[in-house]
Amino acid sequence: MGHLQRDERERLTALAGGVRLATVKAEHQADEIAAALHDEMPWMGPATEQVWRAMRRSVREGSIGLRLPPILLDGPPGIGKSFWARRLGRLLTVPTTVIEATNENASFGVVGSQRGWGSAGPGRLISTILMEHVANPVVVVDEVEKSGTAKSMSGRAFGLSEALLPLLEPMTARSWSCPFYQVKFDMSWVIWVLTSNNYHALPEPLLSRCPPIALRALTTDELVMFIWREGRRQGTSDVALDAAVEAFKRAGQASQPSLRTAARVLQRAADLECHPTLH
Structure with missing residues (x-):
């Protein structure tokens, strides 16, 4: 890590002792979490059911930590998609970070950017893990279909969907290279929750990794x-x-x-x- 500045090396060295990996210890615990979610937000039933099944599967497989597949919540605005994700994080006792895709500079707000870009810095993903020392936080990307595309001073374009692809695929997420730190991290435990009002605006490669869950309006x-x-x-x-x-x-x-x-x-x-x- 000789290419890093002293404070950056110190930040990463803090991870040498490992980070906490949240777990669901028994299928009964998975049932209780799902029941709490459904009781509070019954209109989010399809999302809650998918998480419930994934939690129970994680227990049965004897995983060392909770690993959930990436989720894309698609439905009308205002039904509480990001609220549901934050509530999931609280029930799992993991930190949650919500990133508004419409307000971020394309991918930079999520994954960070290399030195040489005008806004070089670590993204919210790695910053959350460094701050909280938890390997599987809930990371919410809200209204992902409305994200723009950033351009470097040389004219190179970099979109949010392209940045997310290697993080949504377990094989590539295990050795993800941070653009800012230029160091590899295992990001395969991160719990991704993407939200959209119209998934048809999203590229097929992202949808293949994150099939949309159709949600209805609440009464x-x-x-x-x-x-x-x-x-x-x-x-x-x-x-x-x-x-x-x-x-x-x-x-x-x-x-x-x-x-x-x-x-x-x-x-x-x-x-x-x-x-x-x-x-």
Whole structure:
């Protein structure tokens, strides 16, 4: 690692003792995690079922750690695809990093870039592992079909999909070379969750490694149940939640229910909690 600066070598040397590998120790634990996910977000059932089966398979095979296949969640906006992924990370007790593909400089935000590019630096992937010392974090790439393509000062183009391909394939992920550090890492344990609103915009090589899971919209009843569950988890009183939900129902629903609406209702409930209505 002589080509690295001193602080960069120190950062990588910290990994010499190994990193934590999260596991699911028994099929019963897999069942409990899947049940918790499904109870909170039943409309995400197809995704939860795939993860459930993969967790049980990992246990049966006696794997030293939890290894999940890459997931592509495809469905309407606002149904909580990235929220589901963050919740999965919490249930697995692993860190989760969410990368907005629309806000990142193509692949650089995920995998980093070589020295010589204007924005050279390590990406969020390796930075998360170096910071958390966990080999299988949940890495979410949100709205992956909307990512752009970066160009170097020499005009070379590099897109996010191309950067992800070797990381989504277990054989190549085991010896992935970080563009910034120029050192090989085993990234085959990373839990990838990609989200899209229209998978048809994605290239076939990516879809072959990450078949889309079709998800439906959530119903108003499911949204209300979600609001009650989240509100109670946040410590909001039933009185405030009931008032906020009733106001939401009276206002009617002009568009498709979404978790963005839920966030507004929960904020309204919290406001009512802090500022009771004057009589």
